[in-house]
């Protein structure tokens with residue numbers, strides 16, 4: 001039976017991408033060789049890497065604006081330290097909006113002074129802090145655009161002269177933003193772009209080279225830029241699948257087109273959460289994420305029935321993260337409106353039964 005995959009990550013990818021990727025593992029484009037057994041220096045793979053890098057910049061509207069796209073390894077978690085290694089000379093600001101922000105703060109503290117300029121920790125991260133003051137004398141301000149675990153999303157980014165760095169792991173390529181407002185954006189592939197194994201880093205070139213410390217080659221963005229993101233053997237499969245997903249997105253009409261669908265999905269589930277007395281939303285309404293909808297069941301005695309109904313309908317991956325409890329429906333780019341409809345049908349059926 002076809003499953004509706006609401007997994008928070010690694011997550012659903014477009015079916016045609018899966019098909020093409022699985023074929024390429026056996027044989028890449030009629031070459032007689034598998035994608036994963038050819039040299040990363042071969043023309044075939046160099047083309048794949050270059051296409052992936054330029055598609056990323058093109059979709060974000062950053063082509064010809066002094067940015068470079070890199071496909072690195074080590075997950076978004078490595079970027080928590082990489083960002084500080086490359087950009088933190090003296091002092092940086094962090095907005096603490098959840099588990100991932102906290103981890104980023106912890107790593108950055110190894111490299112310099114870190115100021116938590118705002119936090120919603122006291123409320124178990126159920127909202128995005130607003131109206132906070134940003135001191136001017138900071139190397140950068142670090143934000144997490146979408147808080148995967150808590151289901152909150154920054155709708156309006158702070159206006160400041162301080163360079164912005166953003167962890168966009170769980171909502172990159174999902175909505176239109178002026179991406180040129182950021183000096184550096186990073187995102188683990190496995191939420192909205194590809195399989196685990198690569199992390200997209202988009203960096204403004206003139207933001208680099210300002211720290212006095214020596215940077216080990218593997219952690220130095222400049223080294224990776226100078227080697228066209230091929231300083232060492234790149235994760236060829238993850239980069240290839242990411243390229244296919246970006247191509248899929250471009251063919252669909254780019255971020256504007258997917259944003260329209262993502263908005264429909266979000267509206268559908270949140271109106272059910274608000275109308276149905278059996279459920280209550282976790283995140284503050286203004287800050288609700290269009291990617292991860294977090295909600296609770298108000299009557300615990302219905303939980304077993306709901307879980308059973310979900311299972312029967314092929315609804316997969318909606319258990320909430322242990323730090324929030326309840327449920328979390330992740331609705332990344334490749335999840336269809338129809339799948340959200342299937343979940344919403346079960347939710348309203350439960351109300352009728354209960």
Ligand SMILES: *Cc1c(COP(=O)(O)O)cnc(C)c1O
Nearest residue numbers: 075076077100148167169170188
């Ligand atoms: C999943 C996630 C991460 C961690 O990514 P890894 O690739 O597993 O290191 C970091 N930030 C956010 C916002 C995430 O959703």
